[in-house]
Amino acid sequence: MSESQPLSASTTPSLLDRLAAIVGEDNCLSRPEELYTYGCDGLTLGSHAPSAVVLPADRDQVVAVVAACRKFERSFVPRGAGTGLSGGAVPMDGAVVIGLSRMVKIVEIDAENRIAVVQPGVVNAHLSEAIAHMGLFYAPDPSSQQACTIGGNVAENSGGPHTLKYGTTTNHVLSVEMVLPDASVVRLGSAAGFAPGYDLVGAVVGSEGTLGIVTEVTVRLVEIPEAVETMLAIFDDVSDACRLVGGIIRSGMVPAALEVVDRRTIRAVEASVYAAGLPTDAGAVLIIELDGAACEMQGLTDRIRELAAREGVRELRVARDAEERALFWRARKGAFGAMGRLAPDLYVHDAVVPRASLPEVLEEICAIGDRYHLTLSNVFHAGDGNLHPNISFDRRNSEELARVVAAGREMLELCVRVGGVLTGEHGVGMEKRDYMGLLFTPEDLEAMRKLRDAFNPDGICNPGKVIPMTRACTEANPRARGYDEVPL
Amino acid sequence: MGVSKNSSCLEALRAVVGDGAFALEPARVVAGGRLVTEVAPKNAEELSACLRALTAEGEAVLVEGAGTQMNYGNPVEGAATLLSCRHLSGVVEFDSADGVIQAGAGTPLRELAKVVATEGWLLPLDPPDRGGSLGGTLATAVSGPRERGLGPVRDAVLGLDTVLASGDRARCGARVVKNVTGYDMAKLYVGSLGTLGVIEKAWLRLKPVPASCRVVELEVPRTEGAFELALAAARRGSARGVGLRAGDANSLEGPGGSLRLVAEFAGEAPATEADAGWLLRGRTACAPAEGGMDAVRDLQGRPLPGGLRARVHVLPLRLAEAWQCLEGPGVELLAYPEPAVLHARFVPRSDGAEDFVWLDEVLGRLDAMRHSLGAEVVIDELPEAAPGDHDVFWGAANLGLMRALKDRFDPSRILNPGRFAGRI
Incomplete structure (x- = not known):
C-alpha cells in the first residue's frame, strides 16, 4: 500500500496556515514523525500517512476545518481514538485527519430522563464511570472501551460482549449533532426518542465517518442491574x-x-x-x-x-x-x-453467522487456518454468532501477510455461504470494502451510494471507505478521484 | 391526470402482471388519492417490473399493505394507481433454532405472530393496528404500549428486500442478529411510509415467549404521583409495558381525579412476581379490565372518525406536563411513561360539519405544548374535511437532507408522493 506524501509547509502554506490558525499551532500536526501515528488505526495491514492532522477543540473549529478543507479541495477523515479494526480512520489519498480526541466533555447528564449528552471524544468507559454512582451505565461496551471514544462508536455502530442483551450503539443513540461535508451543522433525531421524518440517526450510526463528522451525541442510559x-x-x-x-x-x-x-x-x-x-x-x-x-x-x-x-x-x-x-x-x-506473545502482529477478523451454524463454521475456519499454515485462535461473541478468528503473524513477512489476507477472504466467503455477513462490529472500512460484492449486488451497493451521496455528494468526507469504488463510479465522480492529485 | 395517461399506464402494467392490474370502477378515494387503477404484483420480479413501468410512465402510486393505515400520513399527491402488496405474502424461511424469520411484506401480522408462537417465539411487533400487514407495520413504524419491553419497530428488523422506484431490487442487512456490513439501510426504509422504496420482504429478530406474564391494574389518585409511579413501574426489570389513562372512579378529570394504571410484567416468574408485588405494595389492585394491555393497545389504535388523534413524544419527566396541557372536556388521553408517549384523542365538539373552530383550538394547544415542552408531535388522524393545509408530521427538521434522499431514491417522485414529513 502506498504512502501518500505529507503536505509540507513549502508546498501547502495556505491550507496548513489556515488549519493552524483555526486550531492553534500546537493542534495542527504536519511533521512526518507526527503524521506517522495517524497512518493507520487498529488495523495494521497497511498505512497511509495523512497530509496533516488537526485536533479541534469544539464544533465551531470542526466547521472551520471542514470549510478550509473544502476550499482547498482536500478530503478529510474523522478519527476518534484510532482503535478501529477495519481501517475506517485511515486517511486515503492524503486526506487531512480531523482528530476528535480533544472534544472530551460530558455536556449533560440527565439521570431522571436517563440520557446523557457527550462530545465525540469522550472515552466509552469514562461515561459509565461518571454515572455509576447514579446507578446507571452506558450499555455498548466494545472490548476497547477503556480507550475507544463514543464518537468512534457512533461511526462504527460498535457492539461488545453485552450486545446480546443490550444491543449495539444504534440502540442507544437518540440524537447527534453533525457537521456535514458542506460545513453546515445539523441536529438529527431527538432526545424524546422520535423525530418526524426519515430515521437519519439510524442511517448515520454505523456509517463509518463517511456522512459527516459527529460533534455531539445524545445517548440513552441504562440502569445497572440488581x-x-x-x-x-x-x-x-x-x-x-x-x-x-x-x-x-x-x-x-x-x-x-x-x-x-x-x-x-x-x-x-x-x-x-x-x-x-x-x-x-x-x-x-x-x-x-x-x-x-x-x-x-x-x-x-x-x-x-x-x-x-x-x-x-x-x-x-x-x-x-x-x-x-x-x-x-x-x-x-x-x-x-496475550496474543502478543504469539507473533508481532494480530489480525482480528470479524464475521457473523447464524448461531445454529457456529460449530460447523468454526471447524471449517480452523481448517482454512491450517491450510494456510497460519496461527489461528478464536475468541468470540458466540451469543450473537459474531466470530473473531484471530490470526497471529509478522507483517514484515510479505509472504505470510499474503496468506493472512487470502485466508481472511476465504473465511468471509464461508460465512456468507451459510447466510452470514462480512462484519458484525468492526465495520467495512478499507479492509472489507472490496469484499462487499461477496454479499451485495451492484444494485444493493448503488442504494448505499445514494445514501452516501445525499450527505456527502462529492465524496470529500472519508473517501475510499465502505462502498467499492467501481470504475464507472470513479469516472462519474472525478473530484473524488482527484483529491489526491490536487496540489495544495 | 388525463384518461389517456391512465389507460396507457394500465396497459403497461397489464403487460407485466396480466390480470394482476385492473381498472377500479368506480374509482377508489383513499389517502387523498383518486385511484382508477390497481396493481397487485405476486412476487419480487413483478413488483420490480411494475415499478419500472410506472417510472417510465411517470405515474405516481399509492402503496398499500393491508389497507388499514391509509389515513395515516399526509394526502398522497397525484396518484391514480394503487400498488397493493397483499400478494407478497407468506413465510419465506423460519429458523426456529436461531429465532429469526423472513416473510413477505403482505403477510398479515396476526398470521406471522401465530406462526412464530408455534415454536415458542414472540413477534416483537405490537402496533396499535393488529389487522395490518408486515410491510405496512414496518413502513408506518408506530409502536404500541409494549415498546418498553419489545423495543421499537426498527429494532425488530434484521434485513430488508426492497424494490426502488427504478425497479432495482436492493437488499440490506441479513438474517444474522448482529451486522455492520455497509450502511444500515433498513433504518431508512422503516418508518418512511413507503416513500423511498417498497418493502418486499423482511428478516425479523424474534423474542422468546416469556415464561410468565403478570398484569396489574390500579386506580391512582393524581395527587399521589400517578406519573411518578407509572415511570417507576416502567423501569422495573420485567416491565414490558405500562399505560395510564383516565380513571373509572370519576368521570371528571382534573387535579383531584384518579388515573388507571395498567402494567404488564413479562419474564422469569420470580421477577414478574417481584415487580407486580412491588407495584401492589400498600395499594389495592382493581379488577382488571378485559384484555389487559391488549385493551390499552386497542384504545390507542381505535379510529376517531371526524376527530383528531395526536401522538406526542416527550422526555419521561415531561409527560405529566404534556397531559396537563392537553386534558379537558372532549379529550381522551393515554400515556406511556417510557419511552414517553402521550396519545390524545380529541372528539369533535360540533355537529356542524363545516364548523372546525374546535380543530383550530386543538391545533393551537398542541402547538403551544410542542414549543413549551420540546415535544415532537404527529397527527395520527385528522378529520377528512378539515380545512387548511396541515403537514401531520409537525416541525420536521433537516428537510434538505430528507429531500436529497428522496431525490436519489425516487427521482420521479412516484412512491407515495407527498405523504411523508415535509410532504416528501
Missing part, C-alpha cells in the same frame, strides 16, 4: 461450547453475554499476565453472564447447569464474588493482549 451471575463453562471441545450457546438461545433465556474462548487462546492467556487459572488442556471455555433481578438468578443458573450438563460440560464454575467475575473476564478481555 444482580449479575457469571459462569465459566469448561469444555473439552469448542463445538460443545457452541452447542450450549444454541441451547441457551433456544431455551428462551437472554443472557447478558455468551463468550467463547478457544484452546489456543486459553493457552496464550494462561502463559501471559492475564492468566485466569483456566485448564490449558480444555478445548474451550464459555463465559455465561446473566443479569437482572436477584430473585431470578438461581432459577436461571439452574437451567444453565442443566443445559451445560446435556452438552457434556467438564466443569461449570460460578463466580463467587466480583473478584472472581473479573478473573473470568480477564481470560476474555486479556486475550488480544
Whole structure:
C-alpha cells in the first residue's frame, strides 16, 4: 500500500496556515514523525500517512476545518481514538485527519430522563464511570472501551460482549449533532426518542465517518442491574461450547453475554499476565453472564447447569464474588493482549453467522487456518454468532501477510455461504470494502451510494471507505478521484 | 391526470402482471388519492417490473399493505394507481433454532405472530393496528404500549428486500442478529411510509415467549404521583409495558381525579412476581379490565372518525406536563411513561360539519405544548374535511437532507408522493 506524501509547509502554506490558525499551532500536526501515528488505526495491514492532522477543540473549529478543507479541495477523515479494526480512520489519498480526541466533555447528564449528552471524544468507559454512582451505565461496551471514544462508536455502530442483551450503539443513540461535508451543522433525531421524518440517526450510526463528522451525541442510559451471575463453562471441545450457546438461545433465556474462548487462546492467556487459572488442556471455555433481578438468578443458573450438563460440560464454575467475575473476564478481555506473545502482529477478523451454524463454521475456519499454515485462535461473541478468528503473524513477512489476507477472504466467503455477513462490529472500512460484492449486488451497493451521496455528494468526507469504488463510479465522480492529485 | 395517461399506464402494467392490474370502477378515494387503477404484483420480479413501468410512465402510486393505515400520513399527491402488496405474502424461511424469520411484506401480522408462537417465539411487533400487514407495520413504524419491553419497530428488523422506484431490487442487512456490513439501510426504509422504496420482504429478530406474564391494574389518585409511579413501574426489570389513562372512579378529570394504571410484567416468574408485588405494595389492585394491555393497545389504535388523534413524544419527566396541557372536556388521553408517549384523542365538539373552530383550538394547544415542552408531535388522524393545509408530521427538521434522499431514491417522485414529513 502506498504512502501518500505529507503536505509540507513549502508546498501547502495556505491550507496548513489556515488549519493552524483555526486550531492553534500546537493542534495542527504536519511533521512526518507526527503524521506517522495517524497512518493507520487498529488495523495494521497497511498505512497511509495523512497530509496533516488537526485536533479541534469544539464544533465551531470542526466547521472551520471542514470549510478550509473544502476550499482547498482536500478530503478529510474523522478519527476518534484510532482503535478501529477495519481501517475506517485511515486517511486515503492524503486526506487531512480531523482528530476528535480533544472534544472530551460530558455536556449533560440527565439521570431522571436517563440520557446523557457527550462530545465525540469522550472515552466509552469514562461515561459509565461518571454515572455509576447514579446507578446507571452506558450499555455498548466494545472490548476497547477503556480507550475507544463514543464518537468512534457512533461511526462504527460498535457492539461488545453485552450486545446480546443490550444491543449495539444504534440502540442507544437518540440524537447527534453533525457537521456535514458542506460545513453546515445539523441536529438529527431527538432526545424524546422520535423525530418526524426519515430515521437519519439510524442511517448515520454505523456509517463509518463517511456522512459527516459527529460533534455531539445524545445517548440513552441504562440502569445497572440488581444482580449479575457469571459462569465459566469448561469444555473439552469448542463445538460443545457452541452447542450450549444454541441451547441457551433456544431455551428462551437472554443472557447478558455468551463468550467463547478457544484452546489456543486459553493457552496464550494462561502463559501471559492475564492468566485466569483456566485448564490449558480444555478445548474451550464459555463465559455465561446473566443479569437482572436477584430473585431470578438461581432459577436461571439452574437451567444453565442443566443445559451445560446435556452438552457434556467438564466443569461449570460460578463466580463467587466480583473478584472472581473479573478473573473470568480477564481470560476474555486479556486475550488480544496475550496474543502478543504469539507473533508481532494480530489480525482480528470479524464475521457473523447464524448461531445454529457456529460449530460447523468454526471447524471449517480452523481448517482454512491450517491450510494456510497460519496461527489461528478464536475468541468470540458466540451469543450473537459474531466470530473473531484471530490470526497471529509478522507483517514484515510479505509472504505470510499474503496468506493472512487470502485466508481472511476465504473465511468471509464461508460465512456468507451459510447466510452470514462480512462484519458484525468492526465495520467495512478499507479492509472489507472490496469484499462487499461477496454479499451485495451492484444494485444493493448503488442504494448505499445514494445514501452516501445525499450527505456527502462529492465524496470529500472519508473517501475510499465502505462502498467499492467501481470504475464507472470513479469516472462519474472525478473530484473524488482527484483529491489526491490536487496540489495544495 | 388525463384518461389517456391512465389507460396507457394500465396497459403497461397489464403487460407485466396480466390480470394482476385492473381498472377500479368506480374509482377508489383513499389517502387523498383518486385511484382508477390497481396493481397487485405476486412476487419480487413483478413488483420490480411494475415499478419500472410506472417510472417510465411517470405515474405516481399509492402503496398499500393491508389497507388499514391509509389515513395515516399526509394526502398522497397525484396518484391514480394503487400498488397493493397483499400478494407478497407468506413465510419465506423460519429458523426456529436461531429465532429469526423472513416473510413477505403482505403477510398479515396476526398470521406471522401465530406462526412464530408455534415454536415458542414472540413477534416483537405490537402496533396499535393488529389487522395490518408486515410491510405496512414496518413502513408506518408506530409502536404500541409494549415498546418498553419489545423495543421499537426498527429494532425488530434484521434485513430488508426492497424494490426502488427504478425497479432495482436492493437488499440490506441479513438474517444474522448482529451486522455492520455497509450502511444500515433498513433504518431508512422503516418508518418512511413507503416513500423511498417498497418493502418486499423482511428478516425479523424474534423474542422468546416469556415464561410468565403478570398484569396489574390500579386506580391512582393524581395527587399521589400517578406519573411518578407509572415511570417507576416502567423501569422495573420485567416491565414490558405500562399505560395510564383516565380513571373509572370519576368521570371528571382534573387535579383531584384518579388515573388507571395498567402494567404488564413479562419474564422469569420470580421477577414478574417481584415487580407486580412491588407495584401492589400498600395499594389495592382493581379488577382488571378485559384484555389487559391488549385493551390499552386497542384504545390507542381505535379510529376517531371526524376527530383528531395526536401522538406526542416527550422526555419521561415531561409527560405529566404534556397531559396537563392537553386534558379537558372532549379529550381522551393515554400515556406511556417510557419511552414517553402521550396519545390524545380529541372528539369533535360540533355537529356542524363545516364548523372546525374546535380543530383550530386543538391545533393551537398542541402547538403551544410542542414549543413549551420540546415535544415532537404527529397527527395520527385528522378529520377528512378539515380545512387548511396541515403537514401531520409537525416541525420536521433537516428537510434538505430528507429531500436529497428522496431525490436519489425516487427521482420521479412516484412512491407515495407527498405523504411523508415535509410532504416528501
